[in-house]
Amino acid sequence: MATVRFTSALERFLRAPPAQVAAATVGEALASVFETQPALRGYVLDDQGALRRHVAVYVGGEAVRDRVRLSDAIGPDDDIYVFQALTGG
Amino acid sequence: MAERLHVGTRKGLFDLARRNGVWDVVETHFLGDPVSAVLAEGDTVYAALDLGHFGAKLWRRDGAGEWRELAAPAFPPKPQDAADDPHPWSLGKIWVLEPGGVPGRLWAGTMPGGLFRSDDAGASWSLTEALWHMPERRQWQGVAGGEQPGISTVLIDPRNPDDIRVGVSTAGVWASTDGGASWRIINEGMYNEYMPPEQKGLPIAQDIHRLARCAAYPEIMWCQHHNGVFRSEDGGHNWHEITAIRPSKFGFAVAAHPRDQDTAWFVPAVKDERRIPMDGKVVVARTRDGGNSFEVLRNGLPQRHAYDLVWRHGLAVDASGERLAFGSTSGGLWISEDGGDSWTMPEARLPPVSVVRFAD
Numbered sequence: 001m002a003t004v005r006f007t008s009a010l011e012r013f014l015r016a017p018p019a020q021v022a023a024a025t026v027g028e029a030l031a032s033v034f035e036t037q038p039a040l041r042g043y044v045l046d047d048q049g050a051l052r053r054h055v056a057v058y059v060g061g062e063a064v065r066d067r068v069r070l071s072d073a074i075g076p077d078d079d080i081y082v083f084q085a086l087t088g089g
Numbered sequence: 090m091a092e093r094l095h096v097g098t099r100k101g102l103f104d105l106a107r108r109n110g111v112w113d114v115v116e117t118h119f120l121g122d123p124v125s126a127v128l129a130e131g132d133t134v135y136a137a138l139d140l141g142h143f144g145a146k147l148w149r150r151d152g153a154g155e156w157r158e159l160a161a162p163a164f165p166p167k168p169q170d171a172a173d174d175p176h177p178w179s180l181g182k183i184w185v186l187e188p189g190g191v192p193g194r195l196w197a198g199t200m201p202g203g204l205f206r207s208d209d210a211g212a213s214w215s216l217t218e219a220l221w222h223m224p225e226r227r228q229w230q231g232v233a234g235g236e237q238p239g240i241s242t243v244l245i246d247p248r249n250p251d252d253i254r255v256g257v258s259t260a261g262v263w264a265s266t267d268g269g270a271s272w273r274i275i276n277e278g279m280y281n282e283y284m285p286p287e288q289k290g291l292p293i294a295q296d297i298h299r300l301a302r303c304a305a306y307p308e309i310m311w312c313q314h315h316n317g318v319f320r321s322e323d324g325g326h327n328w329h330e331i332t333a334i335r336p337s338k339f340g341f342a343v344a345a346h347p348r349d350q351d352t353a354w355f356v357p358a359v360k361d362e363r364r365i366p367m368d369g370k371v372v373v374a375r376t377r378d379g380g381n382s383f384e385v386l387r388n389g390l391p392q393r394h395a396y397d398l399v400w401r402h403g404l405a406v407d408a409s410g411e412r413l414a415f416g417s418t419s420g421g422l423w424i425s426e427d428g429g430d431s432w433t434m435p436e437a438r439l440p441p442v443s444v445v446r447f448a449d
Contacts, residue, residue: 052142
């Protein structure tokens with residue numbers, strides 16, 4: 001099972017504990033988490049289902065390439081990190 | 090008169106209450122988060138957040154209870170034939186929240202120019218598709234050099250909740266008389282001086298910074314436009330320029346007296362290249378004769394090296410027409426109990442103010 005971990009910055013607004021998922025792509029992994037925590041979806045994805053501009057997702061230490069369709073493949077034991085890309089102010 | 094004031098800022102929502110004749114901050118909410126819109130309806134308060142990383146959010150609080158997050162307005166899936174749409178089909182920020190005139194109904198004006206309606210007190214929202222699908226919407230220009238147009242104003246006729254006006258930066262005044270099912274652009278008589286000559290007078294070229302209407306005489310509307318002040322006496326169809334505004338004609342905010350059709354307030358600034366108060370003095374301009382003349386009000390306002398700018402939603406008048414408040418980009422907040430004759434500043438150094446709203 002892969003593990004999806006969310007930035008602690010989200011804890012100010014809602015619960016976002018790590019989740020174990022069985023998934024082949026980043027999109028499937030996130031969708032699996034949002035099934036049980038639907039409120040999280042709008043914090044990570046925009047209205048069209050793409051990654052929000054200032055949210056980053058890393059798998060195996062690298063930023064995912066497909067930020068629109070979230071098609072990057074993941075391995076069964078990958079850690080998927082969802083965190084905020086830097087913005088000022 | 091309103092005894093409570095909500096002030097949305099770059100770093101949280103501040104509630105002020107009037108006690109023993111003194112306004113003071115009594116509660117703080119969402120400290121650290123940008124508040125883009127606020128609405129008080131009875132004991133219920135709505136607050137829209139514009140989170141830098143995580144998008145636009147909407148929260149509601151009933152009475153003294155806990156804040157609860159509501160579903161934010163969202164755009165439907167973008168169809169294939171909209172691939173060349175210059176504007177994103179994704180909520181940028183909630184810029185204004187207004188009551189819809191019937192129980193449970195709310196309107197939300199947003200960037201990138203979507204108008205959303207709720208009929209269940211914000212629990213769910215639907216895009217006003219008839220306006221979003223107007224072919225002219227693709228000609229709407231972005232706000233202040235940005236990419237996204239924004240609906241800064243939603244005015245509901247107090248006599249008829251289906252009669253709606255929206256003001257768009259930058260795309261004129263749009264009207265619906267059927268609750269949002271159909272729309273047309275209506276503003277004649279404005280001009281936009283930075284546009285090429287052949288486009289200056291086009292209704293869609295007008296940068297409507299903010300609209301206000303007299304609640305008792307809803308046909309009377311005021312507009313703080315990018316390059317001046319305009320007034321309409323026929324519900325926003327025909328506008329004439331108000332040239333008597335002092336000390337300058339540029340600004341963002343306007344407030345209309347709820348009962349007196351000839352009284353309105355503005356917060357003028359040096360025009361758009363600079364966007365600071367004239368001569369470093371914060372003033373409010375008030376007309377009480379329909380715009381034929383203005384008084385420049387400064388009693389209690391900083392008159393030396395003050396560079397406060399007041400955004401579109403940074404000025405408010407209460408239902409009595411006597412209490413006013415405005416907040417600035419420098420975190421200034423001033424309240425008047427006498428229609429603007431004199432102003433006091435609560436004891437607070439606030440973050441930049443985006444919106445002030447009385448709880449009437």
